[in-house]
Structures are given as C-alpha cells and as structure tokens.
Amino acid sequence: MKLQPAPGWVPAGERVYAIGDIHGCAERLRTLHGLIAADLAARPAKATLIHLGDYVDKGPDPAGVLAHLVAGDPVPGCLTVSLAGNHEALLLGALVGEPLALADFLAWGGRETLASYGFDPEAGPAAWDAAFPDAHRRWLEQRPMTYRLGGYFFTHAGIRPGVPLDRQDARDLTGIRQSFLASEADHGVVVVHGHTAALSVTVRANRIGLDTAAWSGGPLSCAVLEGEVLGLLEG
Numbered sequence: 001m002k003l004q005p006a007p008g009w010v011p012a013g014e015r016v017y018a019i020g021d022i023h024g025c026a027e028r029l030r031t032l033h034g035l036i037a038a039d040l041a042a043r044p045a046k047a048t049l050i051h052l053g054d055y056v057d058k059g060p061d062p063a064g065v066l067a068h069l070v071a072g073d074p075v076p077g078c079l080t081v082s083l084a085g086n087h088e089a090l091l092l093g094a095l096v097g098e099p100l101a102l103a104d105f106l107a108w109g110g111r112e113t114l115a116s117y118g119f120d121p122e123a124g125p126a127a128w129d130a131a132f133p134d135a136h137r138r139w140l141e142q143r144p145m146t147y148r149l150g151g152y153f154f155t156h157a158g159i160r161p162g163v164p165l166d167r168q169d170a171r172d173l174t175g176i177r178q179s180f181l182a183s184e185a186d187h188g189v190v191v192v193h194g195h196t197a198a199l200s201v202t203v204r205a206n207r208i209g210l211d212t213a214a215w216s217g218g219p220l221s222c223a224v225l226e227g228e229v230l231g232l233l234e235g
Contacts, residue, residue: 001039006230007205008151008190015045016149016225017078017233020052020194020201020210021085024059024112025235026068028220032235033074036222039233040077045226049078050147052194052210053085053156053174057109059215063116066136084143085156085195086174092140095132097125109215145173148189152225157195158207161185180207192223201232 010016017036022029033049040047055069056062073080087108093101094110102125105113114121119128146168147154153165158180160172165188172180177196187206194211201221202209208230214220224231 001224001231001233003229003231004203006190006225006228007203007208008225009228010150010152010225012227013046014149014226015040015043015047016050016152016223017047017075018050018052018154018192018208018210018223018225020212020221021054021197021214022051022059022065022220023054023057023087023109023215024062024065024116025214025220026059026061026064028214028235029065030068030074030235032220032222032233035233035235036078037075039224040075047075047078048149049073049075049080050154050192051080051082052154052192053083053143054087054194054211055082055085056091056113057087057105058112059109060112061116062113063136066133066139070135070139081147081154082143083147083154083156084140084145084174088140088143089174092137095125095129095137097129145170151190152192153187153189154192156193158193159187159191161187165189181209192225203230 055065090105094105155173158176161183191207197211197213212218212221219234222233
C-alpha cells in the first residue's frame, strides 16, 4: 500500500479505515473488509472501521450489504462505526409512505433495493414495510450522523462552512454539496466524506472525498489513516 502525507492526524498507535459510499455493492464490500483484515493482521494497531453511509440503492445487492453489516463487526479487532447517509433516510421514509421520500427513493435507485429484497415495486409502501426485516430497520434507525477522531471529522456528505461542528444541520451532514466542496476554509478538522462521486479519491487540505461510484463501475474506496499519513485500499 502506497502512503502519502495526510491533511489530518490520527492519535499514535491508532488507525482508521474509512469506506466511501457502498450503494448495494455487497461483494465488493466483503472483499474490502477482507483486505482490511489482512492489513490489520500484518500491521496490528488499535483500529476503527468507519462506513460513511449510503448502503442501499443503485447497486445490485442492498439487502446483502445490510445483512452483512447487521450481523456484527465485519472485521475482527476493529471498532465499527457505520454512519447515516441520505439514501438510508429515503428508504425509511419510503417504507412509511412519506410522499417526498417515496418519490426520491424510486427516482434515485430505490428500485434496486426493492428488487434485492424480492419486493414488488407496484405493491406499495405498506406491503414493503410489513415485509422489511425488523433487524435491518432497527440498524438503519440507529445510525449516527458524525464521528470524530484526532484531526478528522467523519460524516456522509460534509459540513456547512462557518457553522460550528456541534451545530451542523442533519440535512447538510447527509446532503450538502457545492458550498462545502468548493470551500477552502479551515474547518478546524479535516472532513472525511462521501456523497459526491468522483473518478478517484479526492484529497484536499480540508477534506477527503471517498465516493468513487462503486455502483457504476468505479472502485469501492477505503482511506487508511494513521499518524499523519494516508494509504488507500480498493474493493
């Protein structure tokens, strides 16, 4: 694994593995977890595994992704933190028939989620809700929005520049784009995020972007953060 200088820092003796948007790519996720396990076995450390949200929609097996994550810590020896993404909110809203959530869910990849569970898209929210696994629903409802370690702040989409971290709005944390991406401000932390896809991992002085469109042919990307260096793994 090639290392490069990182814009932030992780406390001595610790390591973070941060994975970008998964979007139903269950096989790639399992492969990437295997690579992480192998790296951790070769280079033991106090490790935290962070998923940056958007587990469902678009890709081939959203149900498989959730089943894999709900089953427990996927990498032995890693503390696992799985954050909320905007697509999880859309799914939960669609299941209870919220009109706006339902429309966006179906427009932005939700049909792939329904298919992966064997649901008829014409059956409607009440039927989907009745058949949706309770364990998957509870797991989705319990996802935190943010996680902070050392000089890094992890969240799905980004932050509103100029707003204190503890006053960020959930809609920005899971949905912000251009005003965050274009900002060169020092946020006091380096924000590690997904949500906005790019052809490769984006590293800036104030942010690291890890959504590389795995569902549409790009890699599933993982930043390996340790000390003041950054490495990359791909599934």
